[in-house]
Amino acid sequence: MTAAPVNDTTPAIAPQPVKERRSQRLPWVVRRNSLPHLVMVVVGLAIVGAVVVWGGGLGQFDQGQLTRVAIYAIAIVGLNIVTGYAGLVSVGHSAFFGLGAYTTGVLVVRYGWQAEYTIPVALVLCFVVGLIVGLPAIRIRGLYLAMVTLAFGVAFPEVVNRFEDLTGGAQGLTIRLRTLRPPDWSGFTLAERGQWLYWTAVVLLLVIMLVVHNIVRSRYGLALVATRDNELAAAASGVNVAMVKTMSFGVSGAITGxxxxxxAIYLASLVAHDSFTLLNAVALLIGLVIGGQATRSGPIVGALAVVYIPYYTSDIGQGQAAAVLFGVVLIAIVFIAPEGVIGGLGRLVRRVLVVIPAVPKPFNKKD
Structure with a gap:
């Protein structure tokens, strides 16, 4: 029995082409500095500008609340430098906050300075004190460093009370409103002091956020993050770890100051045991955790939480009930978004949109 011959001339069946998807796969990849990226940046800046202008037209109370948000956001931006980007736990940033406030209060009340001229002085003073406080970070870390910063925060109110003739001690330091008159070039009168302070706080917040953004993207910022992620590897790569840690405390203290x-200008009354205790330091840490550590806009979200969550929970319950509700809200936020609100939103956005670095320019070596 013979097998049937195989016909090699039978044409093979050609594979069918796969139909291309009409819709683009997510995430949408956008290159930095490209036209779509620039359009998104312009739209974002327009939204920020619209929100700022809207806040400038609110009533006195609501505008004052937004001013507090901007003030706390500046302080949390400073804390974010040392805790978020450097990875060093600081529990005593209320002392830097109080040092900046008392610098303004003493210079205005005792020496007759204009309030806005005290800001550079406080910035330099808090920077120097931050460098001193950051010296132990060269040798210790973790819980031991947290205890050092805790001691700094606990000692600040006692130091203020010790120099009673200068700071007012336990009685506090009251700044007369007439000494907080807006400068003549601003166009605001004494009755419009709230609007002047709102615009000052918002402009300073935006400037500081821009400066911190550039710092993080600089060579020092890369060394900062590298030290946080792996200190030994950073040191092996040539990073001066001691300088990076100390400078982070200096820059952080200056911004918080x-x-x-x-x-101080907003409250016009300073009492160390009321406004600059460990509760204030914990509030700054809570704001940083809620907003998101090592994020650009996280401090703003954290400041909104620090100002408005106690305000709205106090309407629901009074005294201990308000504190319990505040704690429940904080725990819920931490469980829902452990990386913070901005960190969680960023994770969701990256599923849809990814921004990649721009194409580097070719290097032309000159003869």
Whole structure:
């Protein structure tokens, strides 16, 4: 029995082409500095500008609340430098906040300075004190460093009370409103002091956020993040870890001190045991955790939470009930978004949109 011959001339069946998807796959990839990216940046800036202008037209109370948000956001931006980007836990940033506030209060009340001229002085003073406080970070870390900063925060009210002739001690330091008159070039009168402070706080917040953005993207910022992620690897790569840690405390203290200056102008009354205790330091840490550590806009979200969550929970319950509700809201936020609100939103946005670095320009070596 013979097998049937195989016909090699039978044409093979050609594979069918796969139909291309009409819709683009997500995420949508956008290159930095491209036209779509520039359009998104312009739209974002327009939204920020619209919100700022809207806040400038609110009533006195609502505008004052937004001013507090801007002040606390500045302080949290400073804390974000040392805790978010450097990875060093600081529990005593209320002392930097208070140091900036008392610098403004003493210079205005005792020496007759104009309030806005005290901000550079407080910035430099808090920077120097931050460098001193950051020296232990060269040798210790973790819980031990947190205890050092805790001691700094606890000692600040006692130091203020010790120099009673200068700071007012336990009685506090009251700044007369007439000494907080807006400068003549601003166009605001004494009755419009709230609007002047709002615009000052918002402009300073935007400037500080821009400066911090550039710092993080600089070589020092890369060294900062590298030290946080792996200190040994950063040191092996040539990073001066001691300098990076110390400078992070200096820069952080200076920025937080600026927030304290604005707080003194806003409150016009300083009492160390009321406004600059560990509760204030914990509030700054809570704001940083809620907004998101090592994020650009997280401090703003955190400041909104610090100002408005106690305000709205106090309407529901009074006293201990308000504190319990505040704690429940904080725990819920931490469980829902452990990386913070901005961190969680960023994770969701990256599923739809991814921004990649721009194409580097070719290097032309000159003869």
């Amino acid at each position: 600026v927030g304290g200056c604005l707080f």
